[in-house]
Amino acid sequence: MPTEIPSLHAAFDNKFKIGAAVHTKLLHAEGEFITKHYNSITAENQMKFEELQPEEGRYTFEAADEIVDFAVGKGIGVRGHTLVWHNQTPEWVFQNASGAPASRELLLSRLKEHIDTVVGRYKGQIYAWDVVNEAIEDKSDLVMRDTPWLQLLGEDYLLQAFQMAHEADAEALLFYNDYNETDPIKREKIYNLVRSLLEKGAPVHGIGMQGHWNIHGPSIEEIRLAIERYASLNVQLHITELDLSVFQFEDRRTDLTAPTAEMAELQERRFEEIFQLFREYESSITSVTFWGAADNYTWLDHFPVRGRKNWPFVFDQHLQPKESFWRIIKG
Ligand code: XIL
Numbered sequence: 001m002p003t004e005i006p007s008l009h010a011a012f013d014n015k016f017k018i019g020a021a022v023h024t025k026l027l028h029a030e031g032e033f034i035t036k037h038y039n040s041i042t043a044e045n046q047m048k049f050e051e052l053q054p055e056e057g058r059y060t061f062e063a064a065d066e067i068v069d070f071a072v073g074k075g076i077g078v079r080g081h082t083l084v085w086h087n088q089t090p091e092w093v094f095q096n097a098s099g100a101p102a103s104r105e106l107l108l109s110r111l112k113e114h115i116d117t118v119v120g121r122y123k124g125q126i127y128a129w130d131v132v133n134e135a136i137e138d139k140s141d142l143v144m145r146d147t148p149w150l151q152l153l154g155e156d157y158l159l160q161a162f163q164m165a166h167e168a169d170a171e172a173l174l175f176y177n178d179y180n181e182t183d184p185i186k187r188e189k190i191y192n193l194v195r196s197l198l199e200k201g202a203p204v205h206g207i208g209m210q211g212h213w214n215i216h217g218p219s220i221e222e223i224r225l226a227i228e229r230y231a232s233l234n235v236q237l238h239i240t241e242l243d244l245s246v247f248q249f250e251d252r253r254t255d256l257t258a259p260t261a262e263m264a265e266l267q268e269r270r271f272e273e274i275f276q277l278f279r280e281y282e283s284s285i286t287s288v289t290f291w292g293a294a295d296n297y298t299w300l301d302h303f304p305v306r307g308r309k310n311w312p313f314v315f316d317q318h319l320q321p322k323e324s325f326w327r328i329i330k331g
Pocket of ligand 1: 044179
């Protein structure tokens with residue numbers, strides 16, 4: 001008799017939500033699989049600025065609406081991703097009518113309009129928003145990432161964005177989201193940024209740790225220190241984009257058609273340890289989202305090496321549970 005496959009999210013039901021990044025095609029093709037295993041979904045791309053407002057005042061909500069309707073219909077939560085980012089944001093946002101850089105006033109009014117429209121549209125249906133994504137610089141001698149938002153608005157843009165989002169939906173939890181969040185230097189920059197926002201009275205309710213990790217690192221200790229540091233600000237923590245690449249970032253091999261036995265084993269061990277750690281901090285961690293749903297599709301198939309297959313999740317290419325699945329639900 002085949003073993004009954006338990007629901008992934010049910011294994012964590014009184015701890016934290018278990019999410020997947022999705023797109024509308026995936027919901028059409030695998031809606032049942034998603035509903036069985038995940039109780040939170042995030043649009044992988046379809047709520048980004050360029051998708052929602054490709055031209056000034058022309059909103060394209062079809063895909064985003066479908067995702068939210070699917071979730072509401074199934075009683076699944078939605079994490080909104082993302083309002084302010086340097087990527088996937090159209091050029092027009094930062095330019096005035098003659099193509100010169102937009103004034104602070106113009107850009108702020110566009111930001112307010114976008115946030116009011118988008119956050120307002122899904123008021124009460126999106127439990128958490130990544131308000132600002134990746135505003136911190138990776139290079140150790142700089143703090144803020146040099147983006148058009150920073151150039152045209154100054155550091156104040158974060159406070160402004162959080163206030164606008166809070167005005168549009170006072171119930172939604174508002175997050176600052178970033179990657180390399182366990183790197184000790186970047187971790188302190190993120191900590192200081194969120195701390196100073198809180199000191200200014202900004203409605204920041206949580207820190208999103210993206211969790212684009214691999215089977216070798218970061219170490220459990222580094223992840224633990226980051227969780228503790230962020231949690232010390234008394235904000236919620238969401239793991240927002242979890243994937244465990246089988247390759248180190250520098251590894252440029254493209255010849256594998258399946259993970260090696262060593263990769264698979266390391267991944268199983270890492271998934272087990274990482275979820276044990278998440279359980280330890282379940283009073284701070286309220287949501288854990290994978291940046292995909294199963295190994296049949298991941299953005300890592302194209303990044304950082306184009307066309308190189310990756311297998312970063314706990315479900316395989318046929319949506320079947322991998323050994324990692326059994327290890328993490330055990331608890
Ligand atoms: C990625 C998507 O997965 C890709 O499909 C897209 O081509 C580029 O963006 N950090 C984030 C996510 O916050 O929005 C990114 O998603 C991955 C890195």
